[in-house]
Amino acid sequence: MSSLLIRRVLSGCLVLLAACTDPYMPEVITSPPSYLVVDGFLNAQGVTTINLSRTYAVASKATQPVETQATAYIEDEAGTRLPLTEGTVKGTYTSAAQTLNPARKYRLHLRTQAGKEYVSDYVPVKITPAFDAVDWRAEREGLGIYVSTHDDANATQYYRWEYEETWEIIPPLRPSLEFLNNNIIPIRVPYPTVCWGTERSPIVQLTKTTSLSQDVVSNFLLRRLPQNSDRIFRRYSLLVQQHALTKEEYAYWDLLRKNTESIGTLFDPQPAQLTGNVHCVNSPDDLAMGFVGAHTLQQRRIFVERTQLPFSWPFNDGFTGCYPPDTLDLSKVKNPFQIFRSGVALPVGQIPKGYTISTLDCVDCRRKGTTVRPSFW
Template structure:
C-alpha cells in the first residue's frame, strides 16, 4: 500500500460526477473507513448466474476477509423485473440466470443484516464488441517473450473504455515418468519399505491461474475506437509456456465513470487489487447508503458488455529455434540411503519420488528425484480441461 501506517483513517477521493467532462480532478479529506461496506458487482450481457461480492473494510494488517452475511440483495431493471440473489460460498449468486439487455436501466439494492439499506445509481449496458487475440514473439524491457495482444474495433465509436481479465491454462510435463513408488508398511512393530505401483497419470498435468489487479485501456486519444492492447507478456524463460499454453481473455466495455473508478483504484493501490478490503483510501463510487448520506460505501455497480476469446499456442510456434529445456529446472537424480528403522531421512518420501534402484523390501539405496520432476499432481491437476485442444 502507499501508506505505511493506517490509523483508522484514509484518504477520501471525490471523483467528478459529470462523465462527459470528468478530467480526474479529486479533493482529498481525512475520513474514517472502519467497517465500511465493500461491494464488487459487475452484471454482464452473459446469460448466467450473476455474482456479487459484499464484505467490510478491515485494518491494514488484517488478513481475514470480513464477508457481509445475511444481506438481501436484488437487481431491478427499468421494466420492474427483480432479480434476487442468495448467499453461497462467500458470494451472492442470482437465483436464476439472467443477462443485462440493451436500452434498460439496472439498479443494485442491498439491505444489510443490520437493516441498513444501500442502493446504486441506475446503469445501462454498454456497447458490445467482438475481439480477436494474437500471440507473437516480442520484447519488453530487454526481455524476449510471448506477447498476447487484444484487438477490437467499434465502428460506432461509442465504447472507448475497456477493462480486461484473463484466465491462463498451461500444460505441465514432468522430466521423469514414474511407474512405481515407495510405500511404508507396518512390519514387526516398525515399518518396512515396499515398491508398489504409482498413481496413474502423474506425468502430464494442467494448471490454471486467473489474472490479478486492474487491466485497462482506452481509445479516447485515437481517431477510431480501435484497440490493439498488450494484455499479457510472458518471458520466454517462464515455464508456463514451455509446452502448450492457452489464454482466455475477457474484454469488458465500461462507461467513463466506471473506467475512472477502476483507474483511480489502481493508482491508489501498489498491488492494483480491485476494491482492496484494506485499501488506504476511499473512492466515491455509485453506491450509497439510503439511511445515512455521510456513510461511506466502497465499490461500484458496473453493467458492462463482455466479450471473450481463447487462443492456444506451443512454445515452438513463437520460438522455433529456441530449446525451452535450457531455461528450466534440471532434475538431477539423488541416491538416497535409508536406514533400517524409519527416522528423519524418511521425510524425503514427502518431497521426492522413486525412479529406480534397490530391491524395495530391505534397507538399501534408492534413486529419487524431487516430486516436481516426476509427479505433477503434487502441484497441479491431471484432469484435462474440457476446453483443451491438443
C-alpha cells in the first residue's frame, strides 16, 4: 500500500472518529481557582521588577488577568523595607535601583487590593558570576549560540538563563497604489520598509555543576536557529541574562521545566504540583505560584550579520508565501486606468494592461513586528 493511500486511509479514520466524539472540558479546566502568580526576582544590584497576575482557565480566550493596586516591598530580616511601585504597566511593580546586603536574607511582601497578604521565604543573596563568553557558531544544524561561565569560589553551582532575541523584518513588496472601494488610487500612507521583531525565550534553560570538580559551565547550548530561519535574514541580536540560583530555586525551575516541556507521551513524567516559596499569610488555603530569589544579574548582547554566515545557507525573509504576487481581476475595478489618464500624462501605449496585487501580510511588516527602532540597534 502506498504512503499516499495510507495517509488517505488515516485521514478518513480521523474524520470518522471526530464525528463520533464530543469535546469534554473538565470543570477544573473551564473554571479553575484564581491563584496569585508572582514572576520576578530581587535584584541585589539594580532595579527589581515583579509582575503579579492571576491563573485563569485553559479554555479561556481572554488574556491573563493582572493583579493591580497591590502594595509591595522588599524586606530583610531586620525589618528594613524597600518599596515597589506599580507604574504605567498594570500589574508590574518596580523598585528604585538598590544594593542588597549579601550578609542578610530578604523576602518579598505583598498585600493585594482584596486584603490578602503574601510573603516569600527569606532567601540569601547570591552573586552571579560574569560571563566568560557568549559565542555563536555557524554549524551544520544551523546557528548555535553558546554561553560559558565559571565561579572560582565554587559558590554558584546552579545557573539559569533567559534571552531576548531581536531581528530585522524586510517586506519584499513596496506598493505604490492601493485598491480602495473598487478603485485604484495612489497609496495614501507609505508602508514601512523595515520593522523589528522581538521574542523572549519560551523555555526554561538550566544547568548545575554539583557533579563537577570545578564550578565551570563550558559551551552550554542556549539557542539554535535553523539555516533557513527568517530571523537571520539580515541582522539578528540576542540579549542573554544569567542568574545564580539557590538549590531550592533550581529545584523549582527544574520542576517547571519538566511540567511544561516533558509531558506528551505515556512514558513522560506526570505533572507535579508547582507552587514555590510564596505563601498567603491570612488565608493559607490560597496558593501562590512563583519562586522569589535574590541575586545579582549578568547580561550580554551579541549581534549576527547575515554577511557573517555561510553564503550557501538558504535565504528566507519570512515572506515566502508572497511570491509571485497575484494579478488583479480588472472586471472588479471601476475605470481601472483612470489614475494614469487623470494624474499622470502617459501616452496611450504606455498605459499598463493590468496590475499585480498582494495582501497586507506581504507588504506591511507591522503584522510581524514594530517600526520602533530598538535603542541598541
